[in-house]
Amino acid sequence: MKSALIIDDERKIRTMYGNVLAREGYEIYEADSAEIANEFNKWVDMDLILLDIRMPSVSGRDFFEIVDTFHRRPRTIICSVYPEDEQRKLVPGADEYFDKSEGIEQLLKKIRKLDGVETEDL
Amino acid sequence: MWTQWSLRLKICVMFTSLLGCFLIVFSAVLYFSLSFTLHSELNHELVSQAIGVADASRALLSTTAYREKGLAPALQQIIRANEESSFLDHIHSKNVIRLEKSGRHIPDHIVFAGSAVDNSFVSSRNLPKEIQDYMTQLAGNAKSPKFSDKVINDHHYRFYRSDELSHAGTTLTLITARSVEPVEMMLKKRLGMIIIGIGMMLALALFVSQFIAAQILQPILSVADTARNITQDNLAARVETQGMDPEMKFLADAFNDMIQRLETSFRFIREFALDVTHELKTPLAIIRGETEIALHKDSADDYRSVLQSILVELDRMLRIIQDLFQITQQDLAIEGLNFQTLDLTRLVEELGLSFQAVVQERKIPVALELPKNPILILGDEVQLRRMFLNLADNAAKASADGGEMGFRCRDEGNKVHVTVWDHGEGIQPEHLPRIFQKFYRVIRAGRPAKRPGHGLGLSMVQSIVKNHQGSVTVQSSPGKGSEFTVTLPCFMPTSK
Numbered sequence: 001m002k003s004a005l006i007i008d009d010e011r012k013i014r015t016m017y018g019n020v021l022a023r024e025g026y027e028i029y030e031a032d033s034a035e036i037a038n039e040f041n042k043w044v045d046m047d048l049i050l051l052d053i054r055m056p057s058v059s060g061r062d063f064f065e066i067v068d069t070f071h072r073r074p075r076t077i078i079c080s081v082y083p084e085d086e087q088r089k090l091v092p093g094a095d096e097y098f099d100k101s102e103g104i105e106q107l108l109k110k111i112r113k114l115d116g117v118e119t120e121d122l
Numbered sequence: 123m124w125t126q127w128s129l130r131l132k133i134c135v136m137f138t139s140l141l142g143c144f145l146i147v148f149s150a151v152l153y154f155s156l157s158f159t160l161h162s163e164l165n166h167e168l169v170s171q172a173i174g175v176a177d178a179s180r181a182l183l184s185t186t187a188y189r190e191k192g193l194a195p196a197l198q199q200i201i202r203a204n205e206e207s208s209f210l211d212h213i214h215s216k217n218v219i220r221l222e223k224s225g226r227h228i229p230d231h232i233v234f235a236g237s238a239v240d241n242s243f244v245s246s247r248n249l250p251k252e253i254q255d256y257m258t259q260l261a262g263n264a265k266s267p268k269f270s271d272k273v274i275n276d277h278h279y280r281f282y283r284s285d286e287l288s289h290a291g292t293t294l295t296l297i298t299a300r301s302v303e304p305v306e307m308m309l310k311k312r313l314g315m316i317i318i319g320i321g322m323m324l325a326l327a328l329f330v331s332q333f334i335a336a337q338i339l340q341p342i343l344s345v346a347d348t349a350r351n352i353t354q355d356n357l358a359a360r361v362e363t364q365g366m367d368p369e370m371k372f373l374a375d376a377f378n379d380m381i382q383r384l385e386t387s388f389r390f391i392r393e394f395a396l397d398v399t400h401e402l403k404t405p406l407a408i409i410r411g412e413t414e415i416a417l418h419k420d421s422a423d424d425y426r427s428v429l430q431s432i433l434v435e436l437d438r439m440l441r442i443i444q445d446l447f448q449i450t451q452q453d454l455a456i457e458g459l460n461f462q463t464l465d466l467t468r469l470v471e472e473l474g475l476s477f478q479a480v481v482q483e484r485k486i487p488v489a490l491e492l493p494k495n496p497i498l499i500l501g502d503e504v505q506l507r508r509m510f511l512n513l514a515d516n517a518a519k520a521s522a523d524g525g526e527m528g529f530r531c532r533d534e535g536n537k538v539h540v541t542v543w544d545h546g547e548g549i550q551p552e553h554l555p556r557i558f559q560k561f562y563r564v565i566r567a568g569r570p571a572k573r574p575g576h577g578l579g580l581s582m583v584q585s586i587v588k589n590h591q592g593s594v595t596v597q598s599s600p601g602k603g604s605e606f607t608v609t610l611p612c613f614m615p616t617s618k
Binding site: 010012013016017019054081082100101103104105 | 396399400403404406407408410411412414415431435
């Protein structure tokens with residue numbers, strides 16, 4: 001089974017995105033902060049990471065820098081309320097960028113695109 | 123017109139005029155001292171010539187031949203001898219022969235001895251009639267000044283009336299005269315040289331001062347250049363102060379400091395805007411997501427739960443906006459604060475008692491340590507209540523159920539300290555310097571708060587305290603609790 005880790009300090013966001021990913025067949029793991037960055041075992045085997053940028057203490061940017069040093073890192077979608085261009089500047093090199101205010105249908109499209117699945121309605 | 127000139131031109135003109143003034147004064151002194159010297163020399167020559175003639179005639183009269191002949195022939199002899207002597211010719215060779223307009227030779231050096239009584243005289247040869255007349259007139263008037271100047275036949279002469287010479291009943295007044303024109307000629311030439319010299323030097327100064335002014339103004343131009351390159355997006359430019367003169371460095375440093383402060387302010391505004399965007403967009407993202415999900419469902423219960431969730435997010439946004447509004451007003455001090463004399467002891471006591479009721483269900487006792495006497499301060503009661511309630515709310519949030527918190531009020535004469543303390547989870551030291559920043563939140567390990575903060579509360583506390591000329595400090599150790607101390611100035615009635 002595919003596994004996905006959602007890192008976001010907003011509980012409701014985690015739940016909402018978790019539901020979307022679960023329907024895509026993912027096993028869901030959640031973290032309310034990026035402080036697990038150094039606990040590699042918690043994320044290194046994931047198939048997908050949804051990563052918020054702005055979080056207290058450790059930011060998504062710091063987290064991604066650590067993730068990005070692994071040669072076979074999990075695919076990562078940056079999920080933030082910043083516009084995508086801004087996200088690309090803040091955290092370069094991620095697989096996909098998602099502006100949270102675009103709604104979950106857009107998120108779904110991006111996840112499916114990464115999975116190589118034809119897009120269909122929610 | 124002066125105000126429209128460029129600074130460079132002004133510097134050049136000022137420098138040149140100043141130099142011009144100095145040169146003119148200096149040259150004038152030089153010129154007049156030269157003139158004085160030349161005129162004194164002329165007078166001296168007139169006097170010494172008169173003395174020479176007088177002495178020589180006295181010597182001649184002592185001889186047997188001339189004792190009989192008398193004074194006039196003796197003088198005549200001496201004047202002729204003088205004229206013919208090569209010595210005199212040599213000295214006055216340049217000036218001896220002069221031509222009058224009429225074509226006659228006129229003498230430069232004249233020796234004349236005459237008497238007004240019998241109109242008799244002896245004199246140099248070729249003496250024009252006009253000069254003879256004037257000299258006779260001088261000889262006859264004992265009250266006329268010793269030195270006198272007169273223009274005769276377009277020539278300027280100076281006359282010296284010497285003492286009278288007497289011998290055997292004859293009395294003659296000795297007069298010497300010289301042309302002033304050589305002196306005048308020399309002064310005229312000097313004056314021309316001085317004027318040309320000053321003109322040339324001023325032209326040179328104007329030329330050179332252009333370069334000097336450019337050199338002096340270079341740092342100012344570089345400051346201006348930097349200023350022109352500064353835009354809202356590029357505040358990183360600084361004026362290079364390496365090797366600058368101290369005065370210019372002072373200007374450039376002040377300018378750089380100003381840009382630094384501007385840059386800090388702009389960065390703060392940008393970060394703040396980013397913060398506000400983030401804090402307001404997050405609830406909107408949740409609302410949008412949940413709405414999208416709800417649209418694919420059809421039970422009324424699902425709708426109800428989504429609507430409730432949306433309401434919570436809307437509340438949260440409204441709270442952020444309201445607090446932002448508050449802080450902005452506090453920061454700009456727009457809101458006319460209603461300052462009154464307040465008894466802080468009573469205010470804290472009331473707050474403590476009412477807050478006790480709020481935290482009763484979580485079994486948190488609120489301890490009150492208050493002085494017996496009232497402490498008067500000048501403040502806005504509504505703002506102060508809001509501020510202390512915010513601190514108390516934080517203390518309650520940090521405390522576990524059944525924990526302890528309290529208010530402590532300490533009077534220090536001209537200042538009063540109010541401490542809101544708790545024995546809760548405390549704050550990690552690395553967070554302490556930033557907790558008063560807007561939107562800064564400390565994540566609470568494990569236990570999600572019922573009503574999560576949005577990082578504006580302490581910022582508001584600080585704004586309110588600042589508006590009361592006070593300060594707020596924090597002391598905290600993780601696991602042991604926190605103490606927020608607000609220090610406010612006491613009210614001092616002037617009659618006291």
